[in-house]
Amino acid sequence: MAAIVQIVGYYGPAPGVKTPLTVQRYNTAIPSQRDPGLNFPNNIPPSGETYRSCWMYTGAEITGGTYSQLTNWRWGTPGNIKDPAVWDLGSGKVQVALKDTGDHGCPVASYEAPTGVSGSYGYDIKDPVNGHTYYKSETTPCADADNYTTTSPLVFDTTVYTPASPLKVTKLVVHQLVLEDDSSFGEKAELANFIRWQEI
Amino acid sequence: MPEIAPNCWKAALSFFWWREYRDGRQEQEFDLLTGQISPWGSKTPEGLSKVGWLPVTPSLAQKMKSCGEYGIPTQSLAIIIPLAEGEEPVIYKETTVWEGSQVHCKACDAVFRSTGPATHCPICGAKTSWRCPKCGQLQDSEICPDCKVQGNPINPLESRPARWDETEYFLGVKGKFCNRFNTSRLITEH
Numbered sequence: 001m002a003a004i005v006q007i008v009g010y011y012g013p014a015p016g017v018k019t020p021l022t023v024q025r026y027n028t029a030i031p032s033q034r035d036p037g038l039n040f041p042n043n044i045p046p047s048g049e050t051y052r053s054c055w056m057y058t059g060a061e062i063t064g065g066t067y068s069q070l071t072n073w074r075w076g077t078p079g080n081i082k083d084p085a086v087w088d089l090g091s092g093k094v095q096v097a098l099k100d101t102g103d104h105g106c107p108v109a110s111y112e113a114p115t116g117v118s119g120s121y122g123y124d125i126k127d128p129v130n131g132h133t134y135y136k137s138e139t140t141p142c143a144d145a146d147n148y149t150t151t152s153p154l155v156f157d158t159t160v161y162t163p164a165s166p167l168k169v170t171k172l173v174v175h176q177l178v179l180e181d182d183s184s185f186g187e188k189a190e191l192a193n194f195i196r197w198q199e200i
Numbered sequence: 201m202p203e204i205a206p207n208c209w210k211a212a213l214s215f216f217w218w219r220e221y222r223d224g225r226q227e228q229e230f231d232l233l234t235g236q237i238s239p240w241g242s243k244t245p246e247g248l249s250k251v252g253w254l255p256v257t258p259s260l261a262q263k264m265k266s267c268g269e270y271g272i273p274t275q276s277l278a279i280i281i282p283l284a285e286g287e288e289p290v291i292y293k294e295t296t297v298w299e300g301s302q303v304h305c306k307a308c309d310a311v312f313r314s315t316g317p318a319t320h321c322p323i324c325g326a327k328t329s330w331r332c333p334k335c336g337q338l339q340d341s342e343i344c345p346d347c348k349v350q351g352n353p354i355n356p357l358e359s360r361p362a363r364w365d366e367t368e369y370f371l372g373v374k375g376k377f378c379n380r381f382n383t384s385r386l387i388t389e390h
Contacts, residue, residue, distance in 0.1 A: 002270070003210070004209070004210045005208070007207040066268075067239070068240040068241055069240075069242065085317050189317065194296050194299065197295060198294050200240045
């Protein structure tokens with residue numbers, strides 16, 4: 001007995017378009033696109049500055065199957081994104097938004113289109129003016145995605161989903177690529193990551 | 201097999217839940233004769249004396265298929281624990297969907313999954329080497345130690361994006377211990 005679960009992202013102007021995730025590419029298309037190819041690339045900033053991709057949303061939708069409960073949704077990476085052998089980000093990173101309390105994921109109803117300068121950079125999730133309303137006033141800073149691995153994943157949704165739950169889409173992990181002046185230039189290989197859930 | 205549409209997953213099961221009440225009644229996830237599914241329920245019922253996970257047999261896997269479920273038969277043993285009065289069972293399965301790479305080793309033809317850049321083949325140990333354009337020798341470093349010239353990289357590992365899922369089963373007593381297992385190992389955590 002197993003649920004059918006689709007990994008999804010949300011893109012474009014609010015309320016966002018739910019899209020099954022085949023490929024998700026960090027980019028600077030404002031508002032966001034799932035994968036604009038090599039258009040809207042992430043740019044290495046001038047010395048002393050920081051550039052970011054637009055923020056991205058990753059979550060899951062229970063689309064069917066037979067199940068009693070699904071809960072404890074987690075997200076993580078192999079923990080080595082910054083490494084020279086992987087994306088060689090120098091002091092850059094992939095950052096993930098956190099809440100001070102409760103689940104770290106963003107409810108679908110709080111989706112907000114990424115802001116920034118299209119083709120150049122996205123604004124920081126925590127930018128006091130242009131940042132993400134659901135996160136920018138939180139005391140807790142964004143975290144390095146490399147901190148969230150198979151043994152210590154990011155818990156982004158603890159809601160218990162049952163067949164009677166009206167909404168079958170989980171909260172969304174909000175993440176963005178952060179580039180510093182020592183991040184290496186060039187097209188990067190596909191990034192490994194995972195989503196995990198509990199089911200009975 | 202369990203990726204039934206682009207990035208749409210349904211776990212393939214090697215175990216199914218089983219429970220016994222103090223009055224001797226037994227219930228399980230799949231009817232062994234028909235493959236029909238019984239849900240665990242929105243709450244764990246009262247009065248359980250034992251809970252566990254039973255292995256999927258080849259015969260049950262066939263019947264599960266007719267009910268829209270994927271079963272992977274296993275020769276693993278059943279894992280069952282007794283419950284004392286007032287003890288609450290921990291029982292669930294956990295699915296992880298990975299976005300990673302499938303790697304083909306051109307040296308030994310092995311194919312394996314990787315969650316990061318593959319540095320060497322886990323079967324034959326092949327890894328990137330450099331052929332010196334001057335002496336023609338394969339070297340482990342970019343610069344030929346003999347000729348002191350830059351070598352040409354030869355990578356025996358071909359990677360392409362891949363997605364897959366893994367399922368683990370959990371069984372224990374709340375606040376006391378939990379067994380985490382799949383068909384190849386069992387770990388007890390306190």
